Amino acid sequence: MSSLIIIDTLVLIALLVMGVPVPLSFAGAVLVLVCFGDLGNAAFLIGAGYGKVSSVIVIALPLYILAGNLMSQGGIANRLIDFADSIFGRMRGGLGIVVVITTAVFGAISGMATSAVAAIGTIMIPRMVERGYDRAYATTLVAASSVLALLIPPxxxxxxxxxxxxxxxxASFLAPIIPGLLLILLFIFWNRVFASRMRIEQTQAPAGMTPFQNVRAKGRRASWALLMPMVILGCIYGGVTTPTEAAAIAVVYAIPVSLFIYRDLKPKGLWQVFWYSAETTGVLMILVFFAAMFSRLLTMENVPQQILEVFLMVSDNPIVLLLLVNLFLIMIGMLMEDVSGILLAAPMLLPVIKEIGMDPVQFAAIIATNLGMGLITPPTAPILYFAALVGKAPLAPMLRYMLVFVFLAYLPVVLLTTYIPELSLFLPRLLLGR
Known part of the structure; x- marks a missing residue:
């Protein structure tokens, strides 16, 4: 690997560690290669970046961001939480189970772990503390569960x-579902363990109502909210729409539900949701633009092939190679959020995966679980730090809880997903005939 590529990689890592915004960090890395590399006329890079940004598939991303923000501000997320609380809240540690499930659902629709932390954390962390949960634990559970956004479709x-x-x-949607469900079960198990050591108040049905009546009443209030993920997934897997069209349907569905049925969102608030979603989308598009440039430059420098050669120098055993791939992905996940990690790691590692003989659909599940683990793995753990800000929790006790989730929940699922192909290939074969 050329010394310029190594220096450029170190520049990218240094910019990220210093806290420079991720899109600008990628822009800096591109600028170093353009200025000091032997590229000639670098105008072709503009076309590479624009070609990615203008793809019809990318349109789905701002639409899912908008749908997630509508859920958060329009009362849809609140009603999902209340419904789940009516079912699980009477159990020991039930509110923790509510956090895991609702964060997975919300994160899947919004598509981003940070959105899930911001939306669910602001609602659930104060509620959990009020019920007797330790604040550091409640915040850690939200952070760990938010990463399910990478695994649960859409x-x-x-x-x-x-x-x-x-x-x-x-197929990429379907591949991480079973690993995601395993994570949900493990999170629920460890939540029960931690909750058993806390003095927690159980949820009680309102006066004059039986628990069943409470569930039925909350389910009726949440019926429109529950239909939203069903509509999206039904349209995609029923072959009715593409994922992009399903995202548009989600937005069209969420607006009248928020404005006219739940009435938690006013017209003025709707414009604020549009504005915030546009800001998030703008940052994302800048990131995609520069990441596409950076990826093109790495491809021109044969970096993917050089990574493959380095891995093969260590070992040609597929088990060892997969372990190296996992370590590489975890390190990327520790440095940057999932979107940046996928834009950087997927094209770099695909030649390695093909050399091993792995199905790219299985690699979808591997990259999702690994990047998710990296997002919450100390010492960097960007999602953990973001959750600490949202939950106003001390970081030191959060690390103790998070290490349990990482080593006794996430790591086993990462290894199972890597070495048992059927976990990620079963559903694509069953539903899509792959």
């Missing part, structure tokens, strides 16, 4: 993966 991260690698997006 996931924006898997749209990006399918688009970057040329893999079926429907």
């Amino acid at each position: 996931s924006a991260s898997m749209i990006l993966y399918g688009w970057v690698t040329g893999t079926s997006i429907a």
Whole structure:
């Protein structure tokens, strides 16, 4: 690998560690290669970046961001939480189960772990503390659960993966579902363990109502909210729409539900949601633009092939090679969020995956679980730090809880997903005939 590529990689890492915004960090890395590399006329890079940004598939990303913000501000997320609380809240640690499930659902629709932390964390962390949960634990559970946004469809991260690698997006949606369900079960198990050591108040049905009546009443109030993910997934897997069209349907569905049925969102608030979603989308598009440039430059420098050669120098054993791939992905996940990680890692590692003989659909599940683990793994753990800000929790006790989730929940699922192909290939074969 050339010394310029190594220096450029170190520049990118240094910019990220210093806290420079991710899009600008990629822009800096591109600028170093353009200025000091032997590229000649670098105008072709503009076309590479624009070609990615203008793809019809990318339109789905701002639409899912908008749908997630509408859920958060329009009362849809609140009603999902209340319904789940009516079912699980009477159990020991039930509110923690509510956090895991609702964060997974919300994160899947919004497609981003940070959105899930911001939306669910602001609602659930104060509620959990009020019920007797330790604040650091409540915040840690929200952070760990938010990463399920990468695994539970419709996931924006898997749209990006399918688009970057040329893999079926429907198959990429399906591949991480079983690993995601395993994570949900493990999170629920460890939540029960931690909750048993806390003095927690159980949820009680309102006066004059039986628990069943409470569930039925909350379910009726949440019926429109529950229909939203069903509509999206039904349209995609029923072959009625593409993921992009399903995202548009989600937005069209969420606006009248928020404005006219739940009435938690006013017209003035709707414009604020549009504005915030546009800001988020703008940052994302800048990131995609510069990441596409950077990826093109790495491809021109044969970096993917050089990474393959380095891995093969260590070992030609597929088990060892897969372990190296996992370590590489975890390190990327520790440095940057999932969108940046996928844009960088997927094209770089795809030649390695093909050399091993792995199905790119299985690699979709591997990259999702690994990047998710990196997002919450100390010492960097960007999602953990973001959650600490949202939950106003001390970081030191959060690390103790998070290490349990990482080593006794996430790591086993990462290894199972890597070495048992059927976990990620079963559903694509069953539903899509792959």
